[in-house]
Amino acid sequence: MTDTSLRTAAFPASRAIRPIAGAEEWVQRLLIVLLACWLLVVILLPLTVLFRKSMENADGAFIGLANFAAYFRDPALVQSLFNTLTVALITTVITIVLAFGFAYAITRSTIPFRNFFRSIALVPLLAPSLLPGLALVYLFGNQGIFKSWLFGESIYGPIGIVIGEVFFALPHAVMIIVTALSAADQRLYEAAESLRTKPFRIFMTVTLPGCRYGLVSAAFVVFTLAFTDFGVPKVIGGQYNVLATDVYRQVIGQFNFQMGAVVGLLLLAPAVLSFAVDRIVQRKQVALLSARAVPYQPKRRPAIDTVCLALCILVSIFVLSILGMAIFGSLIKFWPYNLTLTLAKYDLSVGGAGGWASLWNSLIMASLVALIGPAVVFGGAYLVEKTKVWPWARMAAHFLAMIPLAVPGLVLGLAYIFFFNAPGNPLGFIYATMAILVVNTVGHFYTVCHLTAVTALKQVDAEFEAVSASLKVPFYKTFWRVTVPVCLPAILDIATYYFINAMTTVSAVIFLYSTDTKLLSIAAVNTDDAGNTAAACAMGTMIVAISAAARLLQLAVARALRTRTQAWRGP
Amino acid sequence: MAVGNGRPYLSIRNVNKFFGGFQALKDVSLDVFPGEFVCFLGPSGCGKTTLLRAIAGLDIQDNGSIAQAGTDISALPPSRRDYGIVFQSYALFPNLTVAENIAYGLVNLGRDKAAIRARVAELVALVSLRGQESKYPAQLSGGQQQRVALARAIAMSPGLLLLDEPLSALDARVRINLRGELKHLQRRIGVTTIMVTHDQEEALAVADRIVVMNHGVIEQVGRPDEVYRNPATAFVADFVGHMNFLPATRGDSGVVRVGGVELRADLAGVTASSGGAITVCLRPEDVQVRGLQPQQPNVLQAEITSLEFLGAFCRAELRLGSAEDLGLAADFSINAMRDLDLRIGKMIPVALPPDRLRVFDAEGSAHG
Numbered sequence: 001m002t003d004t005s006l007r008t009a010a011f012p013a014s015r016a017i018r019p020i021a022g023a024e025e026w027v028q029r030l031l032i033v034l035l036a037c038w039l040l041v042v043i044l045l046p047l048t049v050l051f052r053k054s055m056e057n058a059d060g061a062f063i064g065l066a067n068f069a070a071y072f073r074d075p076a077l078v079q080s081l082f083n084t085l086t087v088a089l090i091t092t093v094i095t096i097v098l099a100f101g102f103a104y105a106i107t108r109s110t111i112p113f114r115n116f117f118r119s120i121a122l123v124p125l126l127a128p129s130l131l132p133g134l135a136l137v138y139l140f141g142n143q144g145i146f147k148s149w150l151f152g153e154s155i156y157g158p159i160g161i162v163i164g165e166v167f168f169a170l171p172h173a174v175m176i177i178v179t180a181l182s183a184a185d186q187r188l189y190e191a192a193e194s195l196r197t198k199p200f201r202i203f204m205t206v207t208l209p210g211c212r213y214g215l216v217s218a219a220f221v222v223f224t225l226a227f228t229d230f231g232v233p234k235v236i237g238g239q240y241n242v243l244a245t246d247v248y249r250q251v252i253g254q255f256n257f258q259m260g261a262v263v264g265l266l267l268l269a270p271a272v273l274s275f276a277v278d279r280i281v282q283r284k285q286v287a288l289l290s291a292r293a294v295p296y297q298p299k300r301r302p303a304i305d306t307v308c309l310a311l312c313i314l315v316s317i318f319v320l321s322i323l324g325m326a327i328f329g330s331l332i333k334f335w336p337y338n339l340t341l342t343l344a345k346y347d348l349s350v351g352g353a354g355g356w357a358s359l360w361n362s363l364i365m366a367s368l369v370a371l372i373g374p375a376v377v378f379g380g381a382y383l384v385e386k387t388k389v390w391p392w393a394r395m396a397a398h399f400l401a402m403i404p405l406a407v408p409g410l411v412l413g414l415a416y417i418f419f420f421n422a423p424g425n426p427l428g429f430i431y432a433t434m435a436i437l438v439v440n441t442v443g444h445f446y447t448v449c450h451l452t453a454v455t456a457l458k459q460v461d462a463e464f465e466a467v468s469a470s471l472k473v474p475f476y477k478t479f480w481r482v483t484v485p486v487c488l489p490a491i492l493d494i495a496t497y498y499f500i501n502a503m504t505t506v507s508a509v510i511f512l513y514s515t516d517t518k519l520l521s522i523a524a525v526n527t528d529d530a531g532n533t534a535a536a537c538a539m540g541t542m543i544v545a546i547s548a549a550a551r552l553l554q555l556a557v558a559r560a561l562r563t564r565t566q567a568w569r570g571p
Numbered sequence: 572m573a574v575g576n577g578r579p580y581l582s583i584r585n586v587n588k589f590f591g592g593f594q595a596l597k598d599v600s601l602d603v604f605p606g607e608f609v610c611f612l613g614p615s616g617c618g619k620t621t622l623l624r625a626i627a628g629l630d631i632q633d634n635g636s637i638a639q640a641g642t643d644i645s646a647l648p649p650s651r652r653d654y655g656i657v658f659q660s661y662a663l664f665p666n667l668t669v670a671e672n673i674a675y676g677l678v679n680l681g682r683d684k685a686a687i688r689a690r691v692a693e694l695v696a697l698v699s700l701r702g703q704e705s706k707y708p709a710q711l712s713g714g715q716q717q718r719v720a721l722a723r724a725i726a727m728s729p730g731l732l733l734l735d736e737p738l739s740a741l742d743a744r745v746r747i748n749l750r751g752e753l754k755h756l757q758r759r760i761g762v763t764t765i766m767v768t769h770d771q772e773e774a775l776a777v778a779d780r781i782v783v784m785n786h787g788v789i790e791q792v793g794r795p796d797e798v799y800r801n802p803a804t805a806f807v808a809d810f811v812g813h814m815n816f817l818p819a820t821r822g823d824s825g826v827v828r829v830g831g832v833e834l835r836a837d838l839a840g841v842t843a844s845s846g847g848a849i850t851v852c853l854r855p856e857d858v859q860v861r862g863l864q865p866q867q868p869n870v871l872q873a874e875i876t877s878l879e880f881l882g883a884f885c886r887a888e889l890r891l892g893s894a895e896d897l898g899l900a901a902d903f904s905i906n907a908m909r910d911l912d913l914r915i916g917k918m919i920p921v922a923l924p925p926d927r928l929r930v931f932d933a934e935g936s937a938h939g
Contacts, residue, residue, distance in 0.1 A: 017631055017635070017636075017646050019646050019647075019648065021648065461660050462662075463658045464662055464664065466629050467658070469650040470627070470724070471655075471726075471727060472676055472680070473675060473676055481664075481667075482665075567707050568665050568666050568667075568710075569665070
């Protein structure tokens with residue numbers, strides 16, 4: 001053998017080395033292919049079918065953009081596009097102003113209870129988006145407590161939608177802006193002060209530029225949420241049509257699947273745009289804070305702190321009164337005539353909207369999603385991030401994993417109908433089962449979880465795989481013995497995120513449930529449709545309670561985990 | 572270690588590696604002999620780590636061959652090669668104890684527990700970590716973590732030990748202690764070892780042979796004293812130790828012209844013709860100031876323009892009398908300073924011994 005290698009030395013080698021793949025590499029390749037297939041089936045293929053559908057007539061013949069032309073000829077439909085833009089823009093402006101003030105108070109003032117206020121602002125994440133709508137009915141509806149505050153305007157319409165969407169979008173905006181404002185360098189402020197800069201000028205030249213990417217990102221996220229949300233306008237929209245309710249009506253009411261697909265694609269447009277902007281903006285935000293920056297320490301400024309405290313209290317009152325009203329509404333015997341408190345509305349067997357079965361369905365679905373989701377997401381992220389095989393396949397899988405962030409739930413749900421209900425699809429057997437709800441929900445919330453997993457994996461030493469290969473330990477053993485334990489907090493995060501979203505989601509699954517798999521969130525929508533707002537409130541409250549319990553459980557487990565692993569995680 | 576006798580343990584032949592359009596390794600060939608401690612030395616980006624990772628199978632070369640113990644391993648995945656490796660980050664498994672980290676590969680072999688325990692105890696003693704077995708890496712100092720990584724790498728008695736900048740994350744003092752222990756340990760177990768480092772002092776201290784690399788090319792292979800005394804290229808001369816570079820022209824018959832002065836020097840390997848530009852190199856410690864003989868060649872008058880006290884010796888900046896702008900650094904012992912009463916502004920005779928002058932063609936100069 002030495003002779004051969006010496007002989008090659010005589011002929012300057014041009015023979016390209018083709019690395020031999022060991023058994024492990026083949027296992028990894030197989031898993032990557034499986035991951036890519038999964039992402040194709042769960043995300044890309046359904047969306048492709050949706051695209052096709054928008055260019056077909058009722059008989060399935062290709063008619064190009066005729067459906068789009070028909071859409072824009074229909075003044076009622078164009079009106080709802082205009083309506084959607086209006087409420088989304090107003091929501092964005094109000095939410096960003098509130099969220100910025102709130103985030104500023106939390107990160108840059110010395111007011112007490114900052115962590116408490118922050119938790120309050122995140123409460124809406126635990127609720128299905130129809131809950132603020134229900135609460136607004138009680139607060140400002142025809143028999144609402146504060147109806148007179150609207151000076152004769154109706155809550156059923158843009159006003160109600162905007163208030164509901166602000167509630168729904170607030171935590172998302174607060175989280176993004178808090179992150180942006182936290183990344184501040186104390187030394188910039190010290191430099192500005194040593195140059196005797198006026199506070200307002202410091203704010204304009206240091207604070208705002210420092211978080212401008214966060215603001216842009218938050219604005220796009222809020223706009224997309226408000227543009228595509230279904231729960232709030234469904235409950236409180238009244239005669240004010242928006243795209244999300246249009247899709248629902250076209251598909252569920254009129255069985256006009258082609259027009260549903262067209263509206264679905266319109267819903268997709270701003271989401272895709274905001275997704276692209278967000279990606280660009282996030283890349284820039286990263287470089288802002290150098291490793292040597294000194295973290296900002298807020299100083300006492302009595303006047304500003306007072307304003308901050310007032311704002312925090314107001315926002316908290318806003319959030320808590322909406323949640324509180326929904327809970328209160330669920331406990332009232334017969335609004336507004338008999339205000340006796342009762343738990344009767346929590347007896348799901350009465351009222352016929354789905355019964356206790358819908359609660360069990362929701363719990364089973366959310367548990368399955370919380371088990372399967374993290375396994376698939378974390379395993380997939382590991383393959384993408386830590387293996388070396390087939391770079392193009394890993395990049396493709398990563399790209400596919402990013403798509404769901406840009407796809408509103410209604411659009412994904414609609415796409416699933418087209419794809420899984422298509423005659424001849426071998427996967428059609430999961431249609432109208434619990435499985436399609438689980439698959440859809442795992443896919444729907446894939447991106448955030450994937451990014452969480454990738455971030456966690458990036459923090460793990462890059463050479464673990466190389467070391468275990470040199471020790472002849474197969475990669476899957478090291479994955480199980482080292483990578484998973486090290487990343488357990490992130491995996492727990494992902495599981496909780498999945499569970500809560502599976503409990504609260506309405507938009508995607510509303511197209512996909514069957515009578516046997518009706519979920520609690522959908523039962524709430526149907527119950528409200530049937531005019532039983534109080535029972536819908538009870539269901540919404542149940543979802544909040546279960547989500548909150550899941551969240552508290554996660555915190556407890558995370559704390560226990562920290563204590564148990566403190567020895568090796570270090571201080 | 573004996574070099575050059577016997578068959579090489581590792582044979583690298585004409586290895587090339589590209590990253591996109593960048594060629595990280597250019598036709599690299601090298602033999603490593605059994606039991607040798609070899610250092611890959613060079614500035615960052617010189618290809619030393621790339622070569623190590625090619626040997627490990629982590630970034631396999633595009634062409635060229637690598638043979639280990641007579642077997643061509645060029646295309647094998649890492650898991651089918653025979654080596655232990657220590658990374659700069661150590662890559663210790665944070666959730667496993669010291670003992671579990673060291674036993675990580677042994678457990679997978681399915682050895683019985685008593686045998687594993689015995690082997691771990693042996694390794695723990697070898698790297699002087701007795702009593703730390705049940706601690707986690709986060710509870711150890713950097714130096715201790717490095718020892719755990721080393722013990723883990725040699726646990727399976729690999730034929731080859733690969734060390735990728737294993738000491739550079741440590742404090743200077745710990746680093747010096749550990750490199751001595753590393754050398755000692757390597758001698759004791761006799762494993763063929765390759766260490767990547769950018770620290771020339773470290774390479775000089777531990778290596779049996781040094782492989783100096785630059786821009787993906789091996790500039791020189793040799794024993795530490797050879798590389799230091801007899802650098803093959805201007806790059807090596809500059810990178811290893813301190814060196815004076817004097818611009819010069821080639822004169823006739825073994826003479827070089829520096830400034831206005833003619834010096835005798837060994838011109839072997841110089842291709843410039845008479846009158847051609849060359850570079851004359853001399854280490855500061857080779858500038859002779861005591862015991863000059865009357866007939867001695869290459870004696871010049873020099874003025875001391877600055878003195879820097881460096882503890883054991885002084886570094887002087889000299890201006891060679893005949894040329895205004897010709898500077899030369901020279902190291903003088905504290906004794907010489909005192910005995911000769913050396914101070915700034917003093918004119919002194921110095922000798923530039925012909926056998927210590929290294930001459931290179933000017934265009935090969937690594938300056939700038």
